[in-house]
Amino acid sequence: MNTRIVARVLSYHKSQRYMIQRTLQSAWNDLVKERPDLSLEIVEVREVAEILKYTPVFAFASLMINEKLVCIGRCPRRDEVVTWLRAAIGELRESQEDLFAQKG
Numbered sequence: 001m002n003t004r005i006v007a008r009v010l011s012y013h014k015s016q017r018y019m020i021q022r023t024l025q026s027a028w029n030d031l032v033k034e035r036p037d038l039s040l041e042i043v044e045v046r047e048v049a050e051i052l053k054y055t056p057v058f059a060f061a062s063l064m065i066n067e068k069l070v071c072i073g074r075c076p077r078r079d080e081v082v083t084w085l086r087a088a089i090g091e092l093r094e095s096q097e098d099l100f101a102q103k104g
Contacts, residue, residue: 003035003037003038003039003089003092003093004038004039004040004041005038005039005040005041005065005066005085005088005089005092006040006041006043006065006066006067007024007040007041007042007043007063007064007065008043008044008045008054008063008064008065009021009024009042009043009044009045009061009063010045010051010054010055010058010061010062010063010064011045011046011051011058011060011061011062012046012047012048012051012058013061016060016061016075017044017046017061019061019075020061020063020075020076021042021044023075023076023077023078023081024040024042024063024081025042026078026081027078027081027082027085028040028085030082031082031085031086031089035089038089054069055069055072055073057072057073059073060073060074061073061074061075063076063081063084065084065085065088066088066091066092068088070084071084
């Protein structure tokens with residue numbers, strides 16, 4: 001089962017987006033070792049109007065994983081990102097299992 005996670009990095013400051021992306025990538029590298037069927041898409045959200053669609057905080061970076069706002073106004077720690085990614089993987093797995101159960 002191929003599992004795709006979409007992470008949105010929300011910030012109009014390039015340095016903040018970069019820091020969060022590096023943290024995401026570091027956390028992701030560990031998860032891929034355990035589950036090579038995983039894929040990660042990182043989307044940068046740079047425009048203030050677009051950022052405000054997801055969070056009222058635009059002066060500092062925020063992070064969304066699979067359309068869920070998980071971190072607001074700061075750069076998260078690596079261990080936090082691992083926890084959020086694991087939770088997103090679990091939620092995807094559950095929704096895929098529910099979908100198969102409904103068909104079967």
